[in-house]
Amino acid sequence: MKRDSFGSRLGVLAAAAGSAIGLGNIWKFPYITGENGGAAFILIYLICIIIIGLPIMLSEFVVGRRGQLNAVGSFKKLAPGKPWWIAGFVGVLSSFIILTYYAVIAGWIFTYIIRAVTGQLIQVAPDNLATYFSDLISSPFEPIVLQFIVLSITAFIVIAGIKDGVEKYSKILMPILLVILIILAIRSVTLEGANKGLEFLFSPDFSSLTAAGILEALGHAFFSLSLGMGIIITYGSYINKNENLPTMALQVTIADTFIALMAGVVIFPAVFAYDFAADSGPSLIFITLPAVFKEMPLGGFFESLFFILIGIAALTSTISILEVVVAYVTEEFEISRKKATVLLTLIIFIISIANSLSFGVLSEFKIFGKTIFDLFDFIASNVLLATGGILISLFIGYVLGVDKALDEITNGGKIKFRYGKAYEIVVKYLAPISIAIILLNATGLLAV
Numbered sequence: 049m050k051r052d053s054f055g056s057r058l059g060v061l062a063a064a065a066g067s068a069i070g071l072g073n074i075w076k077f078p079y080i081t082g083e084n085g086g087a088a089f090i091l092i093y094l095i096c097i098i099i100i101g102l103p104i105m106l107s108e109f110v111v112g113r114r115g116q117l118n119a120v121g122s123f124k125k126l127a128p129g130k131p132w133w134i135a136g137f138v139g140v141l142s143s144f145i146i147l148t149y150y151a152v153i154a155g156w157i158f159t160y161i162i163r164a165v166t167g168q169l170i171q172v173a174p175d176n177l178a179t180y181f182s183d184l185i186s187s188p189f190e191p192i193v194l195q196f197i198v199l200s201i202t203a204f205i206v207i208a209g210i211k212d213g214v215e216k217y218s219k220i221l222m223p224i225l226l227v228i229l230i231i232l233a234i235r236s237v238t239l240e241g242a243n244k245g246l247e248f249l250f251s252p253d254f255s256s257l258t259a260a261g262i263l264e265a266l267g268h269a270f271f272s273l274s275l276g277m278g279i280i281i282t283y284g285s286y287i288n289k290n291e292n293l294p295t296m297a298l299q300v301t302i303a304d305t306f307i308a309l310m311a312g313v314v315i316f317p318a319v320f321a322y323d324f325a326a327d328s329g330p331s332l333i334f335i336t337l338p339a340v341f342k343e344m345p346l347g348g349f350f351e352s353l354f355f356i357l358i359g360i361a362a363l364t365s366t367i368s369i370l371e372v373v374v375a376y377v378t379e380e381f382e383i384s385r386k387k388a389t390v391l392l393t394l395i396i397f398i399i400s401i402a403n404s405l406s407f408g409v410l411s412e413f414k415i416f417g418k419t420i421f422d423l424f425d426f427i428a429s430n431v432l433l434a435t436g437g438i439l440i441s442l443f444i445g446y447v448l449g450v451d452k453a454l455d456e457i458t459n460g461g462k463i464k465f466r467y468g469k470a471y472e473i474v475v476k477y478l479a480p481i482s483i484a485i486i487l488l489n490a491t492g493l494l495a496v
C-alpha cells in the first residue's frame with residue numbers, strides 16, 4: 049500500500065504548526081504565565097524552547113523521515129530487533145491518553161463558542177460566571193455531547209487522509225486562526241490601561257520565579273511543541289526527502305512561540321485594563337475573560353471571535369493526536385484507515401466520558417488522590433511525555449548516532465547545518481538530563 053504524504057511544504061508547516069498550536073498556547077500558557085509572575089517565566093520558557101525544544105523537534109523529524117513509518121514502526125526500522133520501538137509506543141500511548149482529556153476541554157470550548165455566538169454568554173452577570181462554568185463542566189450531559197462532536201469532526205478529517213484531510217484543513221484553519229488572533233491583539237493593546245498588561249508580559253521580575261516554575265516552563269515547552277508523543281515523528285514520515293528539516297523545525301517552533309506570546313498579548317492587556325486578576329489559573333479564559341469582555345465595547349463580538357480562535361487551535365491539535373494513533377494501528381495491524389479511525393475514536397470517546405464526569409458525578413472518585421482527569425493528565429503530560437523525550441534524545445545520541453542523524457538533517461550533505469556539535473551535546477547530555485529532572489520532580493522522587 050502506498051503511503052500518503054504531504055503535498056506541499058506549506059501543508060506540512062500548517063499541519064505541524066496546527067498540532068503545536070493548541071490549548072497549550074491559548075489556554076495554558078497565559079494562565080501559567082499569570083501564576084508564575086509574567087515576563088521572567090516567559091524568558092525561561094523561551095530558553096527551554098530554544099535549547100531543548102527545538103533540537104528535540106528536529107530529532108523527531110529525523111526519526112520519522114528516516115523511518116518512513118508511524119512512531120513505532122520508524123523505531124523498529126531504524127533499530128531492528130531492539131526494544132527501541134517502546135520509545136515510539138510511549139508516544140502513541142500518551143497521544144491516546146491525552147486525546148481522552150483534551151477532547152473534554154475542547155468540548156467546553158465548543159460549548160462556549162455556541163453560547164458566545166448566540167449571545168448567551170455575554171448576558172451572564174460577572175458574579176455568576178464562576179457558577180455558570182462549574183454548572184457546565186459538572187453536567188453529565190452537555191459536555192459529553194460536545195466532546196463527541198469534537199471527536200467526530202476530528203475523525204472525519206483524519207479519515208480523509210494526510211493530503212486531503214490533515215493538510216487541507218490545516219491550510220484553511222491556520223490562516224483564519226492567525227487573522228482572528230491579530231484582530232484580538234489589536235483590540236486588546238488599544239484599550240486604555242493596556243500597558244500594565246504588556247509590562248506584566250515583557251518586563252521581567254525574577255523574584256517571582258521559583259524552581260517549580262522553571263520545571264513547569266520546560267514541561268510546557270514539550271507539551272506546547274507536541275513533543276514526546278510521536279506526533280512530529282509521524283508527520284516527519286510524510287515529509288518529502290528534499291525538504292529542509294532544520295528550517296521546518298525552526299519555523300514550527302517560531303510559529304508556536306509567537307502564537308503563545310500573542311495569546312498573552314490578547315489576554316493580559318485586557319485583563320489589566322479592566323482590573324481583573326491575572327493569576328486565576330485554569331479558569332482564566334472561562335471565568336475571568338468573559339467578565340472582561342462584558343466590560344468591553346462590542347464585547348460579545350470579540351468574545352465570539354476569541355472562543356472560535358481557541359476552538360480552531362484545539363481542533364488542529366486533536367487531528368494530529370488522533371493521526372498518531374491511527375497511523376500506528378493502520379500500519380502495524382494492517383487495518384484500513386477508516387476502520388481504525390472509527391474504532392479508535394469510539395474507544396477514546398468512551399474513556400473521555402469518564403474524564404468529563406470526573407468534574408461532576410465522579411468528582412469524589414479518586415485514584416492516588418487524583419480524579420480520573422487529573423490522573424490521566426499527570427500520567428501523560430508529566431510522565432509519558434518526559435519519558436518519550438528522554439528516549440528520543442538517547443536514541444539519536446547513542447543508538448542511531450549523531451552522524452546518521454546529521455546525514456538525515458543535511459539531506460545527505462546537500463544542505464548546510466552549522467550546529468552539529470551543539471546538537472550532539474543537547475541530545476547526548478543536556479536534554480536527557482534536564483528532562484529526567486522534570487520527570488523525577490513530577491513523580492515526587494526529587495523535590496525542588
Ligand code: PHE
Pocket residue numbers: 067068069070071072073143146271272273274277279365366368369
Ligand atoms: N501542542 C498542543 C498544544 O499546545 C497540545 C498537544 C498535545 C497537541 C499533544 C498534540 C498532542 O495545545
